[in-house]
Amino acid sequence: MKLLYYFIFGIFGLLGAWFVISSLFGRFNLWDLNPLQAKAILIIAALSAIRLFYWAYQLGEIQGKYWQGIGAIILAVLLFQGIIFLGAILISKRSLKFFK
Numbered sequence: 001m002k003l004l005y006y007f008i009f010g011i012f013g014l015l016g017a018w019f020v021i022s023s024l025f026g027r028f029n030l031w032d033l034n035p036l037q038a039k040a041i042l043i044i045a046a047l048s049a050i051r052l053f054y055w056a057y058q059l060g061e062i063q064g065k066y067w068q069g070i071g072a073i074i075l076a077v078l079l080f081q082g083i084i085f086l087g088a089i090l091i092s093k094r095s096l097k098f099f100k
Contacts, residue, residue, distance in 0.1 A: 005066040008073055013053060016080065020046045030088040041087035045080045052076035 023042055030038040053076050060069025 001066045005060045005069050008070055009053075009056065009060065012073055012077055016046075016049060016053075016077070030084070031092040033088065033092055037091060041084060041091070045083035045087070048083060049076045049080035052079060 020042065024039060028035065028038050028042055030041060033041075052072055056069045056072035056076065059065045059072055
């Protein structure tokens with residue numbers, strides 16, 4: 001169980017860090033948003049996911065609750081994706097046409 005926790009924590013942590021860093025310094029596009037708006041949404045999503053990753057670290061490493069730590073990691077990934085998706089839907093001009 002401990003090995004699975006560390007594997008999932010490492011893989012999602014590295015992939016998430018790579019995605020955020022490469023998107024901040026590269027071209028990050030959310031539909032028709034300008035780059036500043038897209039990067040602001042990305043930063044908000046990343047900060048919330050980092051907070052949940054820290055909680056997952058506390059659950060798994062410090063308290064030894066590995067299943068709950070894995071759940072917190074999965075929750076962090078889903079929250080990150082959800083914030084980006086909702087940010088793109090709610091701010092985009094294309095979404096305003098969709099909801100009419």
